[in-house]
Amino acid sequence: MTDQIKYLLCLADNALILGHRNSEWCGHGPVLEQDIALTNISLDLIGQARNFYQYAASLSGADHNEDTLAYHRDSHEFLNTLLVEQPNGDWGVTILRQFLVSNYQYYLYQQLQHNSDVTLAAIAAKAIKEVTYHLRWSSEWVIRLGDGTTESNQRMQQALHLLWPFTYELLQPADYETGYIDVTKIKQLWQDKTNEILAEATLSIPNNSQPFIGGKTGAHSEHLTAILNEMQSLPRAYPNTIW
Amino acid sequence: MVNSATIQEQKVWDVLANITDPEIPVLSILDLGIVRKVNIYNNSITVTITPTYSGCPAMDVIGSSIKMELLALGFIKVEVASVLSPAWTTDWMSKAGKEKLKAYGIAPPSNKPQVCSLELFAPNEAIQCPQCNSYHTHRISEFGSTACKALYKCDACKEVFDYFKCY
Numbered sequence: 001m002t003d004q005i006k007y008l009l010c011l012a013d014n015a016l017i018l019g020h021r022n023s024e025w026c027g028h029g030p031v032l033e034q035d036i037a038l039t040n041i042s043l044d045l046i047g048q049a050r051n052f053y054q055y056a057a058s059l060s061g062a063d064h065n066e067d068t069l070a071y072h073r074d075s076h077e078f079l080n081t082l083l084v085e086q087p088n089g090d091w092g093v094t095i096l097r098q099f100l101v102s103n104y105q106y107y108l109y110q111q112l113q114h115n116s117d118v119t120l121a122a123i124a125a126k127a128i129k130e131v132t133y134h135l136r137w138s139s140e141w142v143i144r145l146g147d148g149t150t151e152s153n154q155r156m157q158q159a160l161h162l163l164w165p166f167t168y169e170l171l172q173p174a175d176y177e178t179g180y181i182d183v184t185k186i187k188q189l190w191q192d193k194t195n196e197i198l199a200e201a202t203l204s205i206p207n208n209s210q211p212f213i214g215g216k217t218g219a220h221s222e223h224l225t226a227i228l229n230e231m232q233s234l235p236r237a238y239p240n241t242i243w
Numbered sequence: 244m245v246n247s248a249t250i251q252e253q254k255v256w257d258v259l260a261n262i263t264d265p266e267i268p269v270l271s272i273l274d275l276g277i278v279r280k281v282n283i284y285n286n287s288i289t290v291t292i293t294p295t296y297s298g299c300p301a302m303d304v305i306g307s308s309i310k311m312e313l314l315a316l317g318f319i320k321v322e323v324a325s326v327l328s329p330a331w332t333t334d335w336m337s338k339a340g341k342e343k344l345k346a347y348g349i350a351p352p353s354n355k356p357q358v359c360s361l362e363l364f365a366p367n368e369a370i371q372c373p374q375c376n377s378y379h380t381h382r383i384s385e386f387g388s389t390a391c392k393a394l395y396k397c398d399a400c401k402e403v404f405d406y407f408k409c410y
């Protein structure tokens with residue numbers, strides 16, 4: 001598999017798995033409006049994933065299409081970060097994760113929209129319009145909940161302790177990523193924005209956490225297997241079924 | 244080319260003007276501005292469309308409607324191609340489309356072109372209530388019944404309404 005295809009799969013898998021995780025909230029959100037907001041974000045993410053999969057499939061030969069890539073790969077073949085496959089936890093964990101990832105995607109797609117690969121650039125230029133809404137929405141909620149009641153503040157602080165070790169992987173490029181982006185620049189922008197929002201949310205960043213890394217090279221937690229068992233069950237039980 | 248079998252391009256556009264967005268059935272795909280190009284060669288045609296949002300679930304339905312209608316018009320081969328660049332924007336929505344949206348009860352995207360900004364807790368844009376025309380409205384949620392809409396409430400007539408937000 002070429003680095004280009006691996007890179008596209010990494011982008012696609014991150015979007016698909018986070019989209020799937022968020023969709024688990026459908027019908028369970030704390031209030032209707034925010035339930036709808038999160039499921040709309042899911043839809044955007046799954047749409048972005050489709051664009052990356054379609055492009056990856058077009059490069060990887062006749063046997064592949066977006067569905068084979070999403071539904072017929074096993075856990076070790078997925079290249080998403082460990083962060084997106086973590087369980088949703090409470091609403092605070094889900095919101096905080098959305099902020100951490102949207103913040104990353106925002107600066108990532110800003111760079112990729114100027115990439116010399118015109119197809120990749122077009123997908124990124126489209127995605128950034130959607131991600132801007134995701135980042136604004138999740139930033140506002142991190143601040144509301146962090147700088148909210150005693151309980152909401154405590155829960156957000158717990159969420160930050162839980163998720164922070166997974167953020168290192170977002171900012172540490174795999175071999176196949178380095179040709180595409182200026183990681184140092186993205187890292188700086190991501191850190192500045194994260195510090196700004198978390199400070200406004202009166203949350204403190206843990207200072208002694210050990211990085212959890214491995215998803216981008218296929219070493220996943222057991223949570224991904226559980227997601228895939230559910231997400232892939234229909235196309236695997238009934239191969240070639242169409243909607 | 245002079246060929247009795249060749250279908251006039253104008254007829255194609257007339258057909259496309261009657262294909263609607265399944266989620267907002269008052270809007271045609273031309274009102275939405277998602278048809279980018281039509282190429283006719285003898286009895287074959289390629290229609291190039293662009294999605295509104297990356298995950299817009301209406302695109303597959305719209306693609307098959309285009310195929311069905313153009314086959315019915317007499318084309319032997321109909322292809323629907325999709326392009327992402329340049330990315331669709333609400334600025335491409337026609338004036339007629341915006342009026343139809345308002346009559347349907349959805350506040351149309353604001354006329355002044357605006358880029359979605361990252362400014363947090365910004366004061367709401369002044370969105371006009373499609374029912375009573377009051378500007379005394381406020382946003383309930385950034386996301387509405389579909390990804391392309393936000394949910395607003397009118398403080399004058401108390402009606403809740405969708406706003407087709409800028410993109």
Ligand SMILES: [Zn+2]
Pocket residue numbers: 372373374375376377397398399400401402
């Ligand atoms: Zn009103």
